[in-house]
Amino acid sequence: MTARDLIPIAVLTILAALLPLVVTSSPVLNFLVFMLIVALGAQGWNILGGFGGQFSFGHAAFFGTGAYVTAILQLRYGVNAWAGLVLATGAGAVVGWSIGYLSFRSGLRGSYFALVTLAFAEVFRILANAASFTGGAAGLLIKLDVSPANLQFADRAVFYWLVLALVAAVLLLTRWIQRSRFGAQLVAVRENEDAAKALGVDSLAVKLRAIALSGAVTALSGCLYAQYFLYIDANIAYGSWISVELLLAPIIGGVGTVFGPVVGALTLHGLGEVAKQFAGRIPGIDLIVFGGVLVLAVAFARGGILGLLERLRDRGRGMVARGTKEVSHAGR
Amino acid sequence: MLAVDGVSKRFGGLMAVDSASLALEPGGIVGLIGPNGAGKTTLFSMISGFVPPSDGRIRFEGTDITAEEPHRRAQRGIGRTFQIVQPFAGLTVCENIAVGAYLRHAKRADATARAREVARRVGLGAELDRPAGGLTVAGRKRLELARALATEPKLLLLDEVLAGLNPSEIRDIIPVIRGIRDEGVTILMIEHVMQAVMNLCERVYVLAQGRMIAEGPPAAVCADPRVIEAYLGHGAAARLAAEGAAHG
Numbered sequence: 040m041t042a043r044d045l046i047p048i049a050v051l052t053i054l055a056a057l058l059p060l061v062v063t064s065s066p067v068l069n070f071l072v073f074m075l076i077v078a079l080g081a082q083g084w085n086i087l088g089g090f091g092g093q094f095s096f097g098h099a100a101f102f103g104t105g106a107y108v109t110a111i112l113q114l115r116y117g118v119n120a121w122a123g124l125v126l127a128t129g130a131g132a133v134v135g136w137s138i139g140y141l142s143f144r145s146g147l148r149g150s151y152f153a154l155v156t157l158a159f160a161e162v163f164r165i166l167a168n169a170a171s172f173t174g175g176a177a178g179l180l181i182k183l184d185v186s187p188a189n190l191q192f193a194d195r196a197v198f199y200w201l202v203l204a205l206v207a208a209v210l211l212l213t214r215w216i217q218r219s220r221f222g223a224q225l226v227a228v229r230e231n232e233d234a235a236k237a238l239g240v241d242s243l244a245v246k247l248r249a250i251a252l253s254g255a256v257t258a259l260s261g262c263l264y265a266q267y268f269l270y271i272d273a274n275i276a277y278g279s280w281i282s283v284e285l286l287l288a289p290i291i292g293g294v295g296t297v298f299g300p301v302v303g304a305l306t307l308h309g310l311g312e313v314a315k316q317f318a319g320r321i322p323g324i325d326l327i328v329f330g331g332v333l334v335l336a337v338a339f340a341r342g343g344i345l346g347l348l349e350r351l352r353d354r355g356r357g358m359v360a361r362g363t364k365e366v367s368h369a370g371r
Numbered sequence: 372m373l374a375v376d377g378v379s380k381r382f383g384g385l386m387a388v389d390s391a392s393l394a395l396e397p398g399g400i401v402g403l404i405g406p407n408g409a410g411k412t413t414l415f416s417m418i419s420g421f422v423p424p425s426d427g428r429i430r431f432e433g434t435d436i437t438a439e440e441p442h443r444r445a446q447r448g449i450g451r452t453f454q455i456v457q458p459f460a461g462l463t464v465c466e467n468i469a470v471g472a473y474l475r476h477a478k479r480a481d482a483t484a485r486a487r488e489v490a491r492r493v494g495l496g497a498e499l500d501r502p503a504g505g506l507t508v509a510g511r512k513r514l515e516l517a518r519a520l521a522t523e524p525k526l527l528l529l530d531e532v533l534a535g536l537n538p539s540e541i542r543d544i545i546p547v548i549r550g551i552r553d554e555g556v557t558i559l560m561i562e563h564v565m566q567a568v569m570n571l572c573e574r575v576y577v578l579a580q581g582r583m584i585a586e587g588p589p590a591a592v593c594a595d596p597r598v599i600e601a602y603l604g605h606g607a608a609a610r611l612a613a614e615g616a617a618h619g
């Protein structure tokens with residue numbers, strides 16, 4: 040990785056870190072934290088779906104695992120919240136690898152893979168809803184005990200900075216993937232699996248690494264969710280709402296790009312909030328906005344917002360290039 | 372180096388390859404010819420691991436690789452091109468070739484440098500940053516060759532890399548293939564362009580309806596009545612001989 044790869048990430052992170060110094064209203068900070076948690080989970084989706092081309096409809100399976108693992112470890116076993124964070128992330132990797140092993144080993148691709156992930160998430164949701172171990176339908180409450188040692192902060196801004204730091208870390212991870220042999224092989228598998236194999240790429244191993252990483256990152260976001268709101272139940276942690284959000288954000292922002300998931304999460308939730316301000320009495324107005332944005336993205340911006348910007352830039356450059364050509368013609 | 376021993380492939384009721392054998396010594400260019408549908412591509416797919424044989428054995432450098440996965444065979448040094456080109460359409464030419472180069476070079480800088488070198492060699496030096504999806508037919512064929520070459524294979528299987536090229540493009544690429552051979556890479560090539568086969572191959576195998584019907588130097592094989600019949604139909608060899616006698 041070169042300085043050019045790192046500077047945009049550093050600049051954006053620093054700018055975002057300054058935000059709580061300007062904005063101090065709790066609803067806004069709440070919104071920002073929630074948006075960043077979604078962005079982080081979406082970054083996880085993007086590693087597998089964007090770079091690997093394996094679209095998952097069930098990333099709730101990882102999000103929920105992260106949330107439940109940390110909550111159960113703290114409540115039932117008295118594990119420290121920070122340790123819970125690490126273990127929850129690890130659990131996401133294990134669940135990811137396992138789902139990957141079962142589906143990729145049997146050659147599932149495309150819509151079949153998407154459906155299998157959806158099925159896993161639903162099974163987890165139903166199990167978590169039924170078992171007393173997971174708190175059943177009543178869900179789990181993490182004990183309020185504000186202390187940095189417990190990963191609970193009196194000031195919302197601190198949590199915001201923590202999530203932001205993790206989002207930045209995953210931006211770096213994603214940039215590294217993009218610049219590495221692993222990333223090149225992952226993209227090759229996405230573009231044409233047989234051609235990749237002929238060039239010596241172990242496509243199963245590459246996909247398993249991708250889904251394990253993806254599961255870990257999304258589980259981390261689920262864990263942060265539980266830790267911030269201190270309450271989860273099966274329909275929150277394993278609900279299809281989060282699967283949809285984690286998939287929509289990268290598609291809207293730019294699938295298989297480093298910043299796409301963050302841009303997408305910001306756009307979706309930004310628009311959702313605006314819609315709620317103006318038409319808060321209509322229930323589900325934010326979902327209607329999500330649907331509308333998705334339709335627009337699919338119809339007019341196949342590469343998401345970042346893809347659209349790139350095309351506009353190229354067109355701008357083309358116009359400049361043509362312009363100079365005309366000038367040089369006129370000069371002759 | 373490569374020993375294919377009585378290999379067969381059945382697709383339902385069709386024997387695409389029927390107990391075919393061939394043996395390659397290191398170095399040199401060997402041709403594999405035969406009419407359309409003879410089973411040549413299927414035989415390549417069995418050698419490279421994409422299609423499991425119904426019967427028979429394949430050995431590479433003394434090791435039985437019959438049951439090995441394609442990527443393992445590529446790691447051993449078997450490179451292949453696809454008759455129906457399979458570019459990574461969303462990637463640039465350079466990125467396409469780099470995927471091959473990464474097999475032996477873990478670092479991005481090394482793999483990219485290697486990719487550029489290979490691209491120049493096959494005449495894609497000017498197209499490095501173009502998306503592979505936008506290449507012409509000739510460009511895509513070159514890209515197939517470049518990617519396989521970037522894996523630094525010991526054995527290179529070329530499946531009709533000259534098909535669809537015009538005569539001047541063929542003239543350009545023939546020295547490239549000869550150059551690869553001169554570096555010590557063993558080449559097995561499926562080819563319909565007979566001029567190229569005559570020009571390049573020291574030896575050819577002829578496959579017809581899944582069976583290996585002849586083997587030897589190209590000139591001798593082309594004069595073989597069995598080969599003429601395979602291409603032109605039953606009785607053709609006799610007819611040609613009779614015509615020849617009448618003109619004489």
Ligand SMILES: Nc1ncnc2c1ncn2[C@@H]1O[C@H](COP(=O)(O)OP(=O)(O)O)[C@@H](O)[C@H]1O
Binds near residue numbers: 405406413
């Ligand atoms: N995957 C497949 N399934 C069924 N039939 C196949 C398959 N691949 C090839 N064939 C058949 O096997 C025969 C040999 O095909 P192929 O190896 O492509 O011939 P060639 O390369 O010599 O033209 C053809 O009749 C073809 O239709």
Ligand SMILES: [Mg+2]
Binds near residue numbers: 411412413454
């Ligand atoms: Mg063929």
